Amino acid sequence: MTIPQATSLCIDLHCHSTVSDGALTPSDLIARARDKGVTHLALTDHDTIAGLEQARQAAGQVGLELINGVELSCLWRTQTIHIVALDFDVDDPGFRAALATQLDNRWRRARMIAERLERLKVDDLLTKATSVAGGDVPGRPHFARVLVDEGVVRDSGQAFRRHLGAGKPGDVRAFWPELDEVVAWIVQAGGIAVLAHPRKYKMTATRLRQLVSDFRRAGGRAIEVSTSGQSSGDLGFLAELCRREQLLASQGSDFHFPGAPWCELGHIMKMPDGLEPVWHHFRKPVVTG
Numbered sequence: 001m002t003i004p005q006a007t008s009l010c011i012d013l014h015c016h017s018t019v020s021d022g023a024l025t026p027s028d029l030i031a032r033a034r035d036k037g038v039t040h041l042a043l044t045d046h047d048t049i050a051g052l053e054q055a056r057q058a059a060g061q062v063g064l065e066l067i068n069g070v071e072l073s074c075l076w077r078t079q080t081i082h083i084v085a086l087d088f089d090v091d092d093p094g095f096r097a098a099l100a101t102q103l104d105n106r107w108r109r110a111r112m113i114a115e116r117l118e119r120l121k122v123d124d125l126l127t128k129a130t131s132v133a134g135g136d137v138p139g140r141p142h143f144a145r146v147l148v149d150e151g152v153v154r155d156s157g158q159a160f161r162r163h164l165g166a167g168k169p170g171d172v173r174a175f176w177p178e179l180d181e182v183v184a185w186i187v188q189a190g191g192i193a194v195l196a197h198p199r200k201y202k203m204t205a206t207r208l209r210q211l212v213s214d215f216r217r218a219g220g221r222a223i224e225v226s227t228s229g230q231s232s233g234d235l236g237f238l239a240e241l242c243r244r245e246q247l248l249a250s251q252g253s254d255f256h257f258p259g260a261p262w263c264e265l266g267h268i269m270k271m272p273d274g275l276e277p278v279w280h281h282f283r284k285p286v287v288t289g
Contacts, residue, residue, distance in 0.1 A: 014252020
């Protein structure tokens with residue numbers, strides 16, 4: 001039996017700030033979320049919780065409820081998969097150690113991308129990409145920005161087509177741990193592991209069902225049923241998969257930057273009826289009041 005969702009609530013459990021690959025600082029992200037009517041937000045930067053404290057202070061000032069979040073990268077049968085961790089203990093020492101390992105993995109990857117692009121003759125490429133990332137670990141979008149600024153390519157799209165996209169020199173496979181290990185980190189920290197944006201992995205329905213089944217056996221408890229860029233068919237398929245595997249349902253915009261209406265904060269397709277929302281199972285449950 002599920003609890004009806006309150007129409008007065010706007011819950012967004014997946015978004016990014018400048019601490020990873022988003023365009024807004026954590027405090028600016030909170031301000032935008034509030035302006036868009038979001039009442040409960042999880043900041044889920046990639047493999048880091050460095051923005052949570054700033055976000056929490058900003059949320060307290062505008063009356064928005066912030067849920068602890070982070071989006072962790074892992075491997076499942078050699079494919080990179082993203083797991084959103086929600087409502088975990090930020091002070092759990094094991095979880096913090098795991099995040100430090102993830103940070104090391106990201107820096108290894110960034111250095112390798114810079115090495116592979118040395119032939120482009122951009123001086124201090126890694127340093128410049130790090131600056132674009134605000135001092136944090138640069139990803140491929142940050143390297144693309146430098147290549148544009150240096151006149152190597154016309155725009156970011158060309159940077160990916162020529163140098164950073166699939167099969168190009170800057171397409172470096174990350175050094176991620178296995179799915180089982182990442183889910184265990186989250187569970188041990190008292191959090192809820194959520195399979196992020198399942199339809200974005202471009203898997204067949206059969207393979208996706210295998211992933212979700214393995215995820216559940218590893219201790220995963222929820223999947224993102226409603227997220228950006230989905231069709232109504234995707235929504236229905238994921239809802240049925242959620243029911244079949246008896247998992248909780250999550251949702252999130254996967255917001256990265258303003259100006260993209262398909263992934264705006266709080267703009268999420270309504271989840272189908274009959275699903276059990278993940279937020280009913282937070283340590284401080286979000287329910288109809």
